Amino acid sequence: MMNRDLTNRFHTAVFHRLAGNVAVIDRDFKIVEANQSFYETFGDWEGKYCYNVYKRSNDPCDSCVAKLTFEDGQSRTKEETCFGRNGQAGYYVVRTEAIQDENGSIPYVIEFSENLTESNKLNRAFRVLFDRVPCYVQVLDRDLRVVLANDKQRETFGESEGKFCYQLYKRRDSRCYPCPALQAFQDGKIHSSEQVGFTKDGRQTVYAVTAAPLALSGDEIGHVVEISMDVTEVRSLEKQLRRAYAMEESLINNSTDGIIAFNSDFQVIIYNPAAEKILQYPAGEAVSAGISQEMLPVEFRSVLTGEQQSCRLVEAELTSKNGEKIPVRFHGVHLMYNDGSLGWAVFFQDLRPLKELEQQKLEAERLSAVGETVAGLAHSVKNVLQSLEGGMYALRTGLEKKNEERMMRGWKVVDKNFDKVSKLVKDFLGFSKGRLPETEWTQPNDLIRDMITLNEDAAKKSKVELIADLDPHLNPAPLDPHGLDSCLTNLLSNAIDACQMSEKEGGRVVLRTREEGDVLVIEVSDNGCGMDYEVKKRVFTTFFTTKGGGGTGLGLLTTRKIIQEHGGKISMTSEPGRGTTFRIELPRSRLPIPK
Template identity: 25%
Template sequence: MDDVKLMLVDDEEGIRRFLGLTLGDFGYDVVTAANGLEAIEMLEHTRVDIILTDIKMPVMDGIELLKKVKSEYSDIEVVMLTGHGDLDLAIESLKADAADFITKPVNDDVLELSIARIVEKIQMKRELKEYTENLERLVDEKTKRIVELERQNAACQVIEGFSSALADATSAVESDSGLFNELPCLVSIHNRYLEIVSANTLLKERLGNVVGLNSFDIYSDRNSPGNACPVQKTFNTGKGQHSRETFIGRNGEEIPVTVFTAPIPGKDGNIDLVLDISVDMTELKRLRDELFTTQLKYQRLFDEAPCYISVQNPDYSIAEVNRRFKDDFTNPDGKTCFKTYKHRDAPCKDCPVRQTFKDGESHQLETVIKTEKGEHKNVLVWSAPIRDVYGEIVQVMEMSTDITEIRRLQDHLTSLGIMLGSMSHGVKGMLTALDGGIYRLESGLRKNDRERVDDAAAVLKNMVGRVRKMVLDILYYAKSRELELELVEAAPFLIDTARLINQKAESAGVDYRLDIPDNLGTIKIDSSAMSAALVNFLENAVDACESCIGKEDKYIGMQAAVDGSRLKISIFDNGMGMDPETRDKIFTLFFSSKGKRGTGIGLFISSQTIRDHGGEIEVESEPGTGTKFTVFLPLKG
């Protein structure tokens, strides 16, 4: 079987690599996972036929993985890899429906034979399933043929009595009695000369005494035999007609009707008469117009709702969106919500739409999205099921309300205290370091140890700088202030700002590349605020390189150039980079990818500063490749 796909699960990278190469040599397509939990997550979007798993692993062991796979993916065969001392666990795995177990170290011949046997088993299952499906289809086709023959037989019996029934109907209409006068329909009889020879009571009440008129006279848009009416078409073709027409009422009003005609053959087999039964559609037209009006009303409500609304299919593709959604997300139809909102390739872990498809309940989630214009918005997401007439969930409606302004106001009122609390340990550590530096300074002074004094001074300077930066960040966020704008030469300002990070880059072993030409023009800025914003980007670049373990030739850099009427400043690194979801959130208050080392306020303040100066920021980043921040500031003069 060329399409068999294997998954190898083992916590040891060496085993995954070498055993994966062996399986690849056997001709199988192989994917790997480091533990059971990672394997389960991969199964959500990866088709696998056979899983080879170690028994003893962290996070989720092989026995637990086996039970999970058999409960959710019963068609997948599982082979257990076990040490000589784990035979009891191997026997337990066979009881849990494992296909086989192989002892370590793995013998290539034993492995190939085991996989081949399981592949043969899978092939037999598929062939049996295909045979069963073909047999079911054949039985279904034969059954349908028998039913069709029975229907044809019944139709023949109906046709045999149809002429007789129509003749009886004609007599009933002519005598103003019987069933046709009780029906809420307009009934008339027409002869081969296209004359109305009889009509029921209701038709006479609605259209007047039409007996003796031409068949086409009762229609609003027909005035001669040249414009064939349904009755004339029935005489011409010998077949009944079905069409939507308009009658002229006794007072000249138009009556929309659905016309059904049937030929009435004589004894010689030729058509002598035609029966015309017409249903008044006036009420239906009124209801249709009312329905159309209601649909327009709800479409307006749908489009004008002050939130993003999308209707999603079971595969998460977007079937329909409202106008507000279309304004901020270009051409969303057919795309998935997670691709449109989050730029992801798979559904979010806590996706409310997925949960609603599973349990039929409404679910709520608060998250951050990015619009086509690059705006980041906090949204509150609600999901609701859309069911068909049988109660089955066919689609899910997702409503996302923009709460960015609410969150901003709430954050301004409450987050400062939370931030101070979270920073308390950091401040305590800095104070401890200051105490240590003072002690080393006093000790050096007492002992007249110049080297000790210099070391203590360096520690104190570093700690004071960190305290100063933290306090300035807190003050900047806690209390807005007017910018102290001044005209400055761009090139000297950028060179001076770049120097502030020299020591940190050198200490981290990171190469620092500068490309700042002369004559960049003049910018109107608050030098202190703008310098702090750019230094924040540079410090993050150094941190990103430091976090990239094992990478050689680490570097950061700053470039500047004139771009039309703007100054273009690029700060880049070849560090760890960011995935799209992290990249979309980095300017969100208190979001940090540094864990306990970050406060989540620096980049937020930097973005605010650049926007306050009338500037823009663009971010490019790829995991493992690096990040580039591009800042645009307006030039003056």
């Protein structure tokens, strides 16, 4: 047993080291003793009344619990607002305990006080969270009665506390199954489900519910908390998404263009029936084997490496399963979402049917040109024959009449027309050579520069100036350089002739190249005599010449034929007295690819 002195010291030490604030007051509410914690919380207390210290007040409080404890000896608890030593207000819970003396009277009351400010804040924060959380939160008792609901729940479903949840949400009189709250009550686990209910204004909503047991005392689950979220919008979006997906799928499947999409590992995600038909790889095989880069055009690699976002090719080749090179119109894109890559998609149109048609059309155009040419040739030949007949007549009658002058005239006509027939035959052979142009990659600008150099002296003699107006960005093209050279030479010699036939001085021929979209354009313009309507109409149609005996009328036809064999066309604008422009248009997509 401790001696009394030691016991005293022990009690004093415990008293002062208590974490709570402890003060002892007498019946006048004067503080007679207080511990260290009290001093640290409220400051100097000696000789002061409790209301001086707690409340910074000079008068006792109206609702004083200590006073009641002095009266009946019962312990009491009350929340008070008190001021700390630095004058800061705080929430405190104060408990009073009576100290009875041996007579049963109460000379002193102990006041325990504790600062609740922090826990109060937490409480309020919890309440705010409970009310503001963007879901419906409610607490149900075992009867499925709502005992607590947050603001959002009340806003949407109306005043709910005390009502049964099935009344509130479903507008029904009995429980519904399956009920996640009932399940939670039964097995103490968390249950989720999707429910359809009605808001207070009758709008049908779909919400996802999670019910969690609140086990407060022992095994008995007194309450379940239900947290629900309105997923009406989400469900409707899902439905839209499914529709959009179905639509997209049917578009892809019914497209006549081949569509293949693959991710960054070259795994095939989309491979439509058109792609299958063109490439001959069965869908299963293509999807499982993935896409090999060799199948795709070389130009598309810059998209695969990320240098470019897309690649559009008017004509490209894909390799089918059996190794066939399929001509296609190709479009490949890098698929992006926000800043991330989803993979790639390629779209391709089978050009084989189109090519076939084009080939047929070219053939028809060529045949029709040949037909016209033959008709024209017949006309030309007949004129030559008629002239020969005339020459022979003059010779014969000259001989009969011994008229030397008439004989000479006849001889000259025969001689001239013999030359003419030779030239005609030569030109015609050149024209009728039915062949595909032998194309090689050619820079048209070089062709024109060479031609100008070759013809410059002849042009100078005719007092005609040759001007090159060349597009510096012109790309090389697959052309038959000899064929094109003879076209341009023909047009150039026509243009020089036209300048000579003009009465004006300062003859000028401009050779122009341009890139107009997909079309390579070459123009030969002169400021010479120009053509009237009758001449224009017949420029390309028969063996027509305005050059008297100097031309066979085949030059422009040959030119047109060569241009047509390149898949291009030639047209002309002309005005009498002002000049003529011949325009050659060569669509790059139609140019024959060099062998």
